[in-house]
Amino acid sequence: MDYFLNDDQIMIRDLARQIADEKVVPVRAELDEKEEFPWEIMKVLAQADLFALFIPEEYGGLGKGALELCLAVEELSRACLGVATTYAANALGTYPILLFGSEEQKKKYLPDIAVGRRLVAFGLTEPNAGSDAGGIQTTARLDNDEYVLNGTKQWITNGGEADIYTIIALTDKAKGARGASAFIVEKGTPGFLFGKKEKKMGIRASSTRELIFDNCRIPRENIIGKEGSGFIVAMKTLDNARVGVGAQGVGIAQGAFDEAVRFARKRVQFGHPIISFQAVQHMLADMATEIEAARALVYAVARYMDSGAKDVSKASAMAKVFATDMAMKVTTNAVQVMGGSGYMKEYPVEKMMRDAKILQIYEGTNQIQRNVIGQALIKEAARK
Ligand code: COS
Numbered sequence: 001m002d003y004f005l006n007d008d009q010i011m012i013r014d015l016a017r018q019i020a021d022e023k024v025v026p027v028r029a030e031l032d033e034k035e036e037f038p039w040e041i042m043k044v045l046a047q048a049d050l051f052a053l054f055i056p057e058e059y060g061g062l063g064k065g066a067l068e069l070c071l072a073v074e075e076l077s078r079a080c081l082g083v084a085t086t087y088a089a090n091a092l093g094t095y096p097i098l099l100f101g102s103e104e105q106k107k108k109y110l111p112d113i114a115v116g117r118r119l120v121a122f123g124l125t126e127p128n129a130g131s132d133a134g135g136i137q138t139t140a141r142l143d144n145d146e147y148v149l150n151g152t153k154q155w156i157t158n159g160g161e162a163d164i165y166t167i168i169a170l171t172d173k174a175k176g177a178r179g180a181s182a183f184i185v186e187k188g189t190p191g192f193l194f195g196k197k198e199k200k201m202g203i204r205a206s207s208t209r210e211l212i213f214d215n216c217r218i219p220r221e222n223i224i225g226k227e228g229s230g231f232i233v234a235m236k237t238l239d240n241a242r243v244g245v246g247a248q249g250v251g252i253a254q255g256a257f258d259e260a261v262r263f264a265r266k267r268v269q270f271g272h273p274i275i276s277f278q279a280v281q282h283m284l285a286d287m288a289t290e291i292e293a294a295r296a297l298v299y300a301v302a303r304y305m306d307s308g309a310k311d312v313s314k315a316s317a318m319a320k321v322f323a324t325d326m327a328m329k330v331t332t333n334a335v336q337v338m339g340g341s342g343y344m345k346e347y348p349v350e351k352m353m354r355d356a357k358i359l360q361i362y363e364g365t366n367q368i369q370r371n372v373i374g375q376a377l378i379k380e381a382a383r384k
Contacts, residue, residue, distance in 0.1 A: 046116025059110035077251025082205025093120030134177030159209030180230030191216030249323035
């Protein structure tokens with residue numbers, strides 16, 4: 001399929017593909033096995049200017065949009081979702097500053113992010129607030145010219161490794177979600193500690209860690225936007241990032257599909273390569289069709305976002321839910337096509353199937369995505 005990418009977009013895709021093939025594929029099994037954070041690969045991505053993609057030019061970035069970021073994320077995901085998650089979570093953590101930050105905050109943080117000097121993480125989820133993001137309990141109390149943060153964030157991607165954290169905390173507990181505010185907290189701030197490092201089913205190269213705020217004092221100017229706007233900051237951040245999770249789904253599914261085709265051409269049973277059997281062909285045909293449908297949706301939503309669309313909540317939830325349900329199905333079927341071999345660690349598809357599962361869970365479960373889409377449909381119907 002030709003998606004009529006321009007020369008820049010083709011260059012970005014090919015560059016990310018080359019790094020994925022040359023630098024990620026050879027080490028992905030080891031990173032997974034050792035649960036090792038991919039710092040070396042992050043350095044390569046930084047040198048290739050891939051952290052600069054979504055940062056505006058006036059802050060040292062390349063000023064590209066959602067589509068370019070999706071292309072890079074897709075290619076990395078094709079090789080290793082643990083690596084892609086690390087890279088994509090950096091964008092997730094940066095969106096609050098990009099979308100709602102003050103000029104001073106943008107000048108202070110974005111140039112370092114653009115060159116990959118400082119990695120970012122987004123902190124919303126807590127032990128008692130997952131899908132129910134409005135139920136967070138971390139507090140931020142203003143004391144003279146400082147906010148004092150107390151509470152625990154859980155399952156934070158890039159936790160411990162990132163230098164900059166965008167954190168959602170309550171400045172007015174009585175108001176619940178409407179009393180939430182967003183903050184920038186830097187690693188090394190006294191009272192900001194890292195807790196348990198999670199052991200995971202998949203994306204084991206990525207870091208998932210607890211953040212603990214114990215009377216952590218940050219300057220008053222580290223608030224992003226106004227007091228009380230934190231929930232909207234979080235929701236708009238997720239609206240912008242979810243299409244990228246869709247791109248992760250497309251990439252990992254393509255990676256698993258390519259392995260399945262390669263295997264099916266070589267594997268001989270009943271005297272013929274198994275790709276000659278219709279049962280296998282039909283599985284591959286469905287996989288190829290579903291990947292292409294998801295890619296078309298993800299690129300269309302990314303282009304819609306880049307056109308300056310204001311409310312992208314429904315569209316990005318659609319891209320996320322469709323592409324990631326597809327990814328779970330396709331990676332599972334890639335294992336099935338490859339049979340016993342697919343189940344063994346000798347081949348990458350067992351990892352891909354383990355990795356794919358998180359896509360239906362993080363940045364809002366796929367049940368929550370359907371809620372978001374449903375709520376948007378109700379609002380649209382009421383306007384008609
Ligand atoms: N953009 C702007 N405003 C939004 C919004 C969006 N995308 N989504 C919700 N809001 C606003 C609502 O309009 C509402 O405003 P008012 O209080 O003024 O009416 C407010 O936020 C609360 O919205 P809602 O009533 O829908 O919130 P719920 O408590 O029902 O929670 C959420 C639903 C949105 C939290 C849930 O659907 C969700 O997305 N959960 C998943 C969270 C998530 O992705 N976690 C991953 C963590 S980061 S990896």
